[in-house]
Amino acid sequence: MLLQRLREMIGRAGQRENDAADELQFHLEKAIEQNIAAGMAPEEARRRALIAFGGIDQTREALREVHGSRLLEALLQDLRYGWRMLRKTPGFTAIAVLTLALGIGANTAIFSLIDAVIFRSIPIEAPGNLLVFEWHAHQPPSNYSYRSFGDCDDHLKASPPGGCSLPLPYFKDVQAQTGVFSHLAAFTSGGQLDMSGNGPAKMVKGEFISGDYFPTLGVRAYMGRLISPLDDQQDAPAVAVLNHDFWQREFGASPSAIGKTIRLNGVSFEIVGITESRFDALTLSNKYDLWVPMAHRPNLVPRWNAKQDKMNASWLIIIARVKPGVSVGRHKPQSACCFTMTCFRAT
Numbered sequence: 001m002l003l004q005r006l007r008e009m010i011g012r013a014g015q016r017e018n019d020a021a022d023e024l025q026f027h028l029e030k031a032i033e034q035n036i037a038a039g040m041a042p043e044e045a046r047r048r049a050l051i052a053f054g055g056i057d058q059t060r061e062a063l064r065e066v067h068g069s070r071l072l073e074a075l076l077q078d079l080r081y082g083w084r085m086l087r088k089t090p091g092f093t094a095i096a097v098l099t100l101a102l103g104i105g106a107n108t109a110i111f112s113l114i115d116a117v118i119f120r121s122i123p124i125e126a127p128g129n130l131l132v133f134e135w136h137a138h139q140p141p142s143n144y145s146y147r148s149f150g151d152c153d154d155h156l157k158a159s160p161p162g163g164c165s166l167p168l169p170y171f172k173d174v175q176a177q178t179g180v181f182s183h184l185a186a187f188t189s190g191g192q193l194d195m196s197g198n199g200p201a202k203m204v205k206g207e208f209i210s211g212d213y214f215p216t217l218g219v220r221a222y223m224g225r226l227i228s229p230l231d232d233q234q235d236a237p238a239v240a241v242l243n244h245d246f247w248q249r250e251f252g253a254s255p256s257a258i259g260k261t262i263r264l265n266g267v268s269f270e271i272v273g274i275t276e277s278r279f280d281a282l283t284l285s286n287k288y289d290l291w292v293p294m295a296h297r298p299n300l301v302p303r304w305n306a307k308q309d310k311m312n313a314s315w316l317i318i319i320a321r322v323k324p325g326v327s328v329g330r331h332k333p334q335s336a337c338c339f340t341m342t343c344f345r346a347t
Contacts, residue, residue, distance in 0.1 A: 165315060
């Protein structure tokens with residue numbers, strides 16, 4: 001109501017100013033015509049008319065001051081009236097204030113979510129140059145198992161079908177193409193892991209990663225070191241890297257966490273590093289407490305069997321960065337005759 005009244009008053013004030021300007025212009029032109037009829041030259045007739053009026057601009061400014069003071073006076077009257085009404089009905093006032101607060105809070109929360117998801121890049125180095133592998137096929141593949149754990153959008157029932165969960169043998173084939181990629185990595189969810197060795201046992205969310213995962217993303221260590229290709233070997237010591245927030249929450253941000261041994265699903269792992277604070281996840285829905293080398297996946301996954309490492313079992317997301325001068329496009333892997341792979345930028 002108040003805003004509507006204010007708009008009406010501003011509109012009326014503007015109209016009044018326009019009408020006054022038109023009227024002044026009319027009288028000025030009449031005075032010029034009378035001076036010309038009295039024998040004056042046009043320039044002299046206009047000059048005399050302006051002198052008689054005291055200046056058009058000065059007259060308009062005086063009108064603005066009058067109308068402006070009236071507008072301000074009317075606005076103050078409405079504000080006083082509105083304040084008196086709110087004081088007479090405190091219940092209604094409280095509800096109105098609460099509604100405004102909730103509305104502003106909800107809008108702020110929605111904007112924060114959109115800002116985090118859309119306007120800000122993922123917290124890695126040069127996100128626009130990161131590539132994600134995606135497959136497309138003429139018909140849905142006949143898989144022993146297929147899981148992407150929510151890290152990408154799969155369209156298995158679409159026409160044509162597609163997705164970005166790929167098998168381990170395909171990842172190894174691409175690793176052998178050393179002339180294409182400067183960095184290549186794969187990852188998959190480890191699900192909920194039973195962690196003990198730091199107080200009472202608790203369930204934590206872990207992720208299995210290949211040795212080049214952190215270098216591919218350009219993520220650095222806040223403390224200690226990160227997982228390397230040498231850690232992602234069957235005979236390598238079992239190591240783990242903690243998420244910065246998880247380290248602060250569960251280990252009290254203590255430097256003594258480095259070198260500490262924890263047990264995940266009964267298997268001992270040595271903590272070797274903490275990630276930098278800016279990195280928490282590649283996807284908003286999958287934030288992990290810790291990372292372990294993918295080579296130790298068989299020891300931690302319940303009911304794991306060797307079939308999961310075959311070509312018809314898809315559970316890996318593959319990311320890469322190409323070498324300078326290499327184009328991004330479609331490629332057909334040697335061991336996968338039934339689908340093509342497309343790299344797309346993870347912007």
